[in-house]
Amino acid sequence: MAVADPYTEKTDEQKAICEMVRQFADEQILPKAEHYDHEDTFPEPIVAQMRELGLFGVTIPEEYGGMGLDLTTYAMIVEELSRGWISISGIVNTHFIGSYLLMKFGTDEQKQRYLPPMATGELRAAFSLSEPECGSDVQAIKATAKKVDGGDYEIIGQKMWVTNGLLSGLVFVLVKTDPSAEPRHKGMTCFVAEKEPGVSENTGKYAGFNVPPKIKKLGYKGVESTELVFDGYRCPAENILGGEEAGIGQGFVQMMDALEVGRVNVAARGVGIAQRALELALRYSQERHAFGKQIAQHQAIQFKLADMATQVDAARLLTMRAARLKDAGERSDLEAGMAKLFASEAGRFCVEESFRIHGGYGYSKEYEIERLYRDAPLLLIGEGTSEIQRMVIGRKLLQRHKI
Numbered sequence: 001m002a003v004a005d006p007y008t009e010k011t012d013e014q015k016a017i018c019e020m021v022r023q024f025a026d027e028q029i030l031p032k033a034e035h036y037d038h039e040d041t042f043p044e045p046i047v048a049q050m051r052e053l054g055l056f057g058v059t060i061p062e063e064y065g066g067m068g069l070d071l072t073t074y075a076m077i078v079e080e081l082s083r084g085w086i087s088i089s090g091i092v093n094t095h096f097i098g099s100y101l102l103m104k105f106g107t108d109e110q111k112q113r114y115l116p117p118m119a120t121g122e123l124r125a126a127f128s129l130s131e132p133e134c135g136s137d138v139q140a141i142k143a144t145a146k147k148v149d150g151g152d153y154e155i156i157g158q159k160m161w162v163t164n165g166l167l168s169g170l171v172f173v174l175v176k177t178d179p180s181a182e183p184r185h186k187g188m189t190c191f192v193a194e195k196e197p198g199v200s201e202n203t204g205k206y207a208g209f210n211v212p213p214k215i216k217k218l219g220y221k222g223v224e225s226t227e228l229v230f231d232g233y234r235c236p237a238e239n240i241l242g243g244e245e246a247g248i249g250q251g252f253v254q255m256m257d258a259l260e261v262g263r264v265n266v267a268a269r270g271v272g273i274a275q276r277a278l279e280l281a282l283r284y285s286q287e288r289h290a291f292g293k294q295i296a297q298h299q300a301i302q303f304k305l306a307d308m309a310t311q312v313d314a315a316r317l318l319t320m321r322a323a324r325l326k327d328a329g330e331r332s333d334l335e336a337g338m339a340k341l342f343a344s345e346a347g348r349f350c351v352e353e354s355f356r357i358h359g360g361y362g363y364s365k366e367y368e369i370e371r372l373y374r375d376a377p378l379l380l381i382g383e384g385t386s387e388i389q390r391m392v393i394g395r396k397l398l399q400r401h402k403i
């Protein structure tokens, strides 16, 4: 009798969606990723197809035109996209976080206004916490918003590393509305800042919202990472997440909540890239011969494959556990931190082992593993570095086991 695995078991709907996304990755992403990676250009045709498949609205409720699916199904989809190319999952990642923020904290008016175009991908979202001088220490941000005549808020400051910073039309940006607040997080507010997608120097009602040229990166190409410069950009009070009365001073709490689901999302990306590295290693090790036999027949190589496969499965189990707990309405902060830490490190580990198995060819741009080798380290950084995850896990452990 088959034993059902409570974490990775899929419903018929999940099986059908994952099969569809895997086929999409096999046919549309994997054959083209090398081209877009090499050119470092935005994969517009792939994104157009993702819109047709409804992938920008996976978790957005049906009443707003989305699919209304849960975090678990979303994580399964992200694993498949990331197996194709993590930049593709990066294009939906910040959008997913933005829609989560709106669904959980937005006013009815904000939901009505933004969720329908977000569900179709017509409007895409970015989120912005990091600044040139701080990333891990979010409460040290310096960007500010001050109420001015007419009731708008004027935003001044510089943001760093904004994924989808140029092509998005909506940025969920965390700034200080009370820089002297103690504790510091009570003075932080999230603004839903609109801008013109693809425009570097906004004018008219978006004047003062500028996007410098994209940052040149080791990997994670195709999807742009940019700075954002706010120089007197005026944001209406109604664009404070949750409304002015309820939303002022709530930005930090809102963003930290979103990062918890964001961590499940990054964990799923780790599983996807680790899975792909394993597939490439399994294939190459049976094609390549050394000392008269397939290299896969050497025990040292089999041990590598065994360690990789074990890491992939463990990472997937942790990721699914965190997602399922969240969907069940249970606490998942500790579990999301563990999943993100383990799966991102598993991604790096499996990619490096696969790279070693490829020998000299792993160093050649002719082989896919070279791209994965440049892409995987990103997952150790975004949504909190491994060091920060350990801090989160340690703190949550002590809270749960207080004597």
Ligand SMILES: Cc1cc2nc3c(=O)[nH]c(=O)nc-3n(C[C@H](O)[C@H](O)[C@H](O)COP(=O)(O)OP(=O)(O)OC[C@H]3O[C@@H](n4cnc5c(N)ncnc54)[C@H](O)[C@@H]3O)c2cc1C
Pocket: 094, 127, 128, 129, 130, 133, 134, 135, 136, 137, 160, 161, 162, 163, 164, 217, 220, 225, 378, 381, 382, 383, 384, 385, 386, 387, 388
């Ligand atoms: C390609 C890319 C895309 C990104 N996209 C986004 C985005 O869309 N939106 C966004 O807001 N940000 C984004 N980021 C920023 C990312 O979240 C930060 O880089 C990350 O949080 C780390 O911050 P930092 O780079 O400032 O490093 P720092 O915080 O300066 O940390 C440097 C080192 O010190 C360690 N460290 C820091 N504090 C401690 C501590 N207390 N104890 C032990 N070690 C510590 C860190 O782990 C790290 O190893 C992106 C980054 C990259 C590279």
